[in-house]
Amino acid sequence: MTMAHPDTAATGIQGLDFLLQGGLPLGRPSVLRGGPGTGKTIIALTFLCHGIAQGDKGVMATFDEAPEALIQHATGFGFPAEQFVREGRLQILDMRPNPDDVSGHAIELTAVMTRIDHALKTTQAQRLVVDAMDVLEGAFATDTHLRSELGRVFDWLREHQATALITVGEQDNFSARHGLEDYVADCVIALKQSLEHRVMTRLLRIVKRRGGAHGTSEFPFLLDSEGIFMIPVTGSVLSAKVSSERLSTGIPGLDAMLGGNGPYRGSTLLFSGQAGTGKTSMAAALANSACQRGEKVLYVSFEESVDELLRNQLSIGTDLGRFTGTTQAGQCLVLMPVRAVELGLEEHLMRIMRAIRKHQPDVVVLDPISSLAGRHREDHAKAMLLRLIHLIKEVGITAIATELLADDSQGVSHLDVSSMIDVWIKLRRHEDNGEMNRLITLVKARGLPISSQVKEFRFTPQGLEIEDPYMGESGIAYGTNRHALQSRDEQTLVQLREALSQALRQREELDEINAAAERLARAERDARAMAIDRNIANLERRLAMIHSAKSTVSRSRL
Template sequence: MKQLSTGVHGLDLLMAGGFPEGRVYLFRGEPGTGKTTMALQFLTAGAASGDKGLCFTLSQTAEELRLIAESYGMDLRNIHVMDAQSLLNAPYAARQSVLNTSELEIRQVVDQLKARLADVKPQRVVIDSLIDLRLRSADVLAYRQLFRELMDMLIAEGATTLFLDSTPEFGGDSQIAGLVHGVATLQRALPGYGIAQRRLEINKLRGVAHAEGLHDFTITKEGVRVFPRLSSKLDAEPPILETIGTGLAGLDEMTCGGVTQGTSVMIYGQTGAGKSTLAGTMLKAGVDRGEEAVAFLFEEHPKTFIQRSDALGQNLSGAAADGRLRTVDMRAGEVLPGEFVHNVLDAAERKNVRTVVIDSVNGYLTASALKDHALAQLNTLIATLRTRQVITVLVAEQPGFLSQIGDALDISILSDCLILLRQYEARSAIRRSVAVMKKRTGPHLTGMRELVMEPGRFEIQPIPDEDFEALRDLHLMNSRAPV
């Protein structure tokens, strides 16, 4: 069975290759979900591969459709376009009074489509939209009979056809979904802040083992991009579990040799405790091993992140300049969970990337309107990176100074190794402590150490005896972590 590319980035993956040829499909969704844009991508992808395309647009004029295509950089010059004006150009319909005008209009649509199919012999056909046909029909029964007639005619001609329609709550007809060979539903939701959240579901695709569930998509200046929902089942290869250094001798001692390649490390603590700086140290360690690294920054501009790390002696600017380190500035409210995880995977698939930093998990969740959805995506992303032997460093902010660990996140699910950074008062100054709370892949020391962070110096050292009592009381009061 030959399959035709949809022309939509990521959508073919959901369909195991694209639309089975010669069948009829339905894309439905409320206004603004991107149906027409996807249809244009379907037609232009066909034109690029030599397929003839035919578009019947009843929702706008042919010129308006061409302007829409041009806004995405698409060229419709090799695609036959007919609009309502050319389809229904029948002055005699207005002069007669024997037949219902709507019946004449519908008959004209069928006759014009049949004539065009015979003339053009297209491999790809788009009809936009069914709601316009429904409005022109005398009643629901007449409309459904019309749809059945159009569908049979298109199948007989061997054309792969895409019908566009609204969802039932916006006037669409739910009955026709049972007639077509495939249905995709497009959704659009507005969060309290940020871009619209768009997702699609392939409700059915006869004869094809398609990807189920909801998948994020976005509309870019090139058209629609779909981000297939990750499935860790696709990556069954276990991690190698090689121990690597963290870049800090003291932390390597506390973790009994370092952390494990292909696992996730969560650095958890209060604001100002040194979480991002420690993540920078692990980036530098990966670069020093001859690998590449990438950091996705939700809370700090990349330039600030690199300058601060340089001031503490980590020299990340050199790695950034020669391309071994890449920093990505992420904006709150401007990213979809599916889009983000695919961006991370794209970065991780570069030749030598073995360390990925996400700073912070709190910022990622803030940027996502559907937080439960985003957290599930992140969990699957970590599992996928694990099979690619990538160490994932997650920075997580502890809300407040007295909140218990795990109040905001289920950190046991997200982390294989948990490093806790805290601040405490001793000798009339705020000092920092570090503790390894768990390490799934091997032993670790349970004692606390002091984290020293000052210009030109970032290291771990034993806690002075005079500080230990105050620090111990703080940890006993507020440090309960899941294992």
Template sequence: MTTPPPDTAATGIQGLDFLLQGGLPRDRPSLLRGGPGTGKTVISLTFLCHGIQQGENGVLVTFDESPEALIRHAAGFGFAADRFIEEGRLRILDMRPDRSEVAGEYVELTAIMARMDHALQKTGARRLVVDALDVLEGAFSTEISLRSELARVFDWLRERRTTTLITIGEQEEFSTRYGLEDYVADCVIALKQDLDHRVMTRLLRVVKRRGGAHGTSETPFLLDSDGIFMIPVTGSVLSAKVSNERISTGIPGLDAMLGGQGPYRGSTLLFSGQAGTGKTSMATAMTHSACERGEKVLYISFEESVDELVRNQQSIGADLRRHTEGHEADRRLILQPIRAVEMGLEEHLMRIMRSIRRHQPALVVLDPISSLANRRTGDSTKDMLLRLIHLIKEAGITAVATELLADDSLGVSHLDVSSMIDVWIKLRRHESNGEMNRLVTAVKARGLPISSQVKEFRFSDKGLVIEDPYVGESGIAYGTAREARQSEDEQAVEQLHAELSRARQRRRELDEINAASERLAQAERDARAVNIEREITEIERRLANIQRARSAITRSRR
């Protein structure tokens, strides 16, 4: 964790400190406002106890809850407030007004300041929390008297140079009426609850921060027994870790479709298909393979319980149970079933990211992400999924997501997150002759030489088996039709080979006949040529004799 700037005091809530560019303004008062259940007390206790753990003692002034209740709250979030009190590092002042008494305006707050000053000096505190300050409104007869007293208290706080966090409820215009936001507080943080589709989401916004920049967007945050967790919308940049290492999917045929060695580590894979096409089985195969390599896997199931998932995948040879045994820190497989309808999208995002940061897995499985979109409208699901995928990629973690496609979807994804997907595997059913077969296609795989062929896959007790399709004279065949077509083609091939052998024999015989005929014809041609040559020779001889006779007669006459 980076060291905060010297003019800030870290709250101990990483996302909030990011929004505040390091933390609350040091030595100055800040205001935290929000209605019941928005998380004011938890943020205050976290700020105070985190400071104590960092060596800055604290004082908590409560105008609403009892000290005992606050100590229990702190213990529920893992802070040992009782031990801090025993060690003299924390003091809680009970300033709850007594409704049965009428307090003088000036004297009441003078006594409060005196008690706070004593507590601050006694503990040497650098941090102060004033919880539920708006409760004082009922103890004053006029707004003017309370306003002047509050101004005096805050002037005194600035002089004490103590980092102070004041909380108020959402009473109508309380902070505006008394000038707390405009004049008193150097930093104002607003909390609220948003209800959408009957699901509540807590939101935080930094309204102002004097002397420094800050995030301005409303940021969802998670509040449960583990404390406050938030991921600022503006808190991510394009800095994903890139690896050249290839990892096996656990399915040899799929590895072959992805260039022979599987996808790159840190990639995001999407298996999309209709019901029954094997999406979960593909994801489970990758899970089992990663566990066998000794890597940690976080498997988040939105539809199946742990027992269902373990039982169902045993049929294809994936023994997930043995990877879930032992202490959580030593387990290779962390199975987290979460019903998609139980919480809002932002809470899903934060719970997933918190689990990732806690367990530091090498592989994250989200099965199926389409469950998050079933009851949503607009772009909220897409925005959440894009942020989630991006955050996982930034951490260099391999992610596997499955998507259920409707039967009438024509194989088209409606999540519209393909821009963030590195490897997209599409699964589909092929129904013919009363039989259903499963087909797999590598739609895309960034940086990999993928197969363009549609292949068939089937389940076996030793895992998933991907086979090349059978392509015969009559086209492509799958399943039992593939075997029948292959048998028919083998018989046809055998028959054709026999016919080819007979045809070749006939051709050899014909070649021999032709050769014999050619030899005979050649002999006849040779014989005729000899006779002609003899005839020519005889004629030439006779002509020569006649010529000699004539020459002799001519010489005798001379």
């Protein structure tokens, strides 16, 4: 929320008040200019009714539409203007030019100012809206006369110290020609419509604001039945909330690939893949897991209707419908189908952010973000998606996005938003032997110990199952080829085991033969050695006997 500055009056449009550093200059006149359909009147009504709801009183002088029509407009946008009128907190003056008020070729503004003065004093109003003041131009004889009269009106407004918002059109540069921007108004807000690729976007710019800083760029804003909504993107800073809590994806195999406990809370996950690789099913499984934990999920679907999404996910056991009912469990999931081609990129950004602020989800699913990147606007889509992801991360919401890759993309993303992605998961098709299998790879996961293995996943009635790849003697195999190769490898293993067993038996037999032969050879060697030893002993004995005989003879001669 933007904190109101003591010298400002909040408009009730959060993004605009942020740009104005709190709101319009308090007690001073401001100009809101723009062409037809740019939203001048509803912004003025928002400013007026917001102030009354906060305790102020207001007066609206209309030079274009009837008071009844303005009350209808306000009611259509949720403002109880009729109730404010009944309670005396709002007075609407019908100031549309009347021929009876014209004297010659000029209109006398004294009667107009007198009526406004009386209404301000009667209601004690702090806020004043003068709608479509440029309608008066045709009632004045010369531009000089009108310029001087307008200067008098603005001086009179300053004396009354009411916070005034004057709306004027852009035809013939009314506000510039009469000096409203340069001299008279303390604040000037310009509105315009931009048409690109047959899609219209409303833009707002703060032209000037005396006595205070303000945003200077053009900012898109949303105008529909829910009122005005805008996001001052330049006001965001790198202050994303960081959590160490881990969240289960609801797919055990994917949790295991992410280190065992799933991704961090508040991180951004991107599933990229070709058609039919299971991106939506992965996102739905994560959304289902979050709902089972009792968390709120906002699921934005750019291609499937609610009924299609619920029916298709039932086929794999994901019952999202039970979380969309009126029970306590059914308040977890908000499904928001939006056709990507019907709105401009900025309007998509604002609608999603408004839904986030309205529902306060814990998890946001964007399926698929690639639908926003139509032909000739990839760069714009990238910039918008980077801002959207940043804004979601800034408030600590876990974001899950899917991206469709073209068949000839070779797995390369054309959105180029991976720098803002915490967990990037690629899904691809593997076609072999007339069969298609789905493979999953973790490209990156910041701060997590991830698996570097390419794994296979399958759709089953019980959900998604991720399996380790089969690595056999012939390489890696998936699907039925995996089972065939595994069967062949098992048969080969049986044969190899039998061959190994036979070879081991042969080796044992050979070892036994060798051992027997060794024993026989050892016995033969021992026998020969004994014979030789006996011969040596016999020879040594004979030599000894001869030496003994000789010694006896020699002694007898002496």
